[in-house]
Amino acid sequence: MTRLALMGVVSGLRSQLGTGAVALTTTPGERARPASFFAGVWAKRVTAATAVGEMVGDKLPTTPSRLSPSGITFRMAFGALAASALASREPGHPPAVPAALGAAGALAGTLGGAYWRRTVAKSGRPDWPAALLEDATALLLAYAVVGHRHGR
Numbered sequence: 001m002t003r004l005a006l007m008g009v010v011s012g013l014r015s016q017l018g019t020g021a022v023a024l025t026t027t028p029g030e031r032a033r034p035a036s037f038f039a040g041v042w043a044k045r046v047t048a049a050t051a052v053g054e055m056v057g058d059k060l061p062t063t064p065s066r067l068s069p070s071g072i073t074f075r076m077a078f079g080a081l082a083a084s085a086l087a088s089r090e091p092g093h094p095p096a097v098p099a100a101l102g103a104a105g106a107l108a109g110t111l112g113g114a115y116w117r118r119t120v121a122k123s124g125r126p127d128w129p130a131a132l133l134e135d136a137t138a139l140l141l142a143y144a145v146v147g148h149r150h151g152r
Helices: 002-013 017-025 041-057 069-088 096-122 127-146
Strands: none
Touching: 002 017, 002 069, 002 096, 002 127, 017 041, 017 069, 017 127, 069 096, 096 127
């Protein structure tokens, strides 16, 4: 259950990274839904591209706040989807529980990431090193959650 909440945190830090991590580690031929949506080569390519695109876009000054109502909702939805897909690869999880844990984790990651960046900005330091450290944190956390499984 902790892994599911942590997958949500990943999506709160970088909304596309949770589904990207699940896609890259879901084996072809996976039958369980929603993990099966991420089993194909195109799903892996698209989710990886959107995760990389978000990491680049996050550094741009025109990027909207993650704390807007739509930003929070979007991250929570992707956290719920990533956690549900991760849980569906292993039997025994009622479908609502992973979604709730992923959404709650995403809210925590969203608020925590925003607090981190705001704290660095208030200290007068440039934002981009903090953004890169947030990227690294999200990537390492995603690997810790799904890194034991190798997709093809």
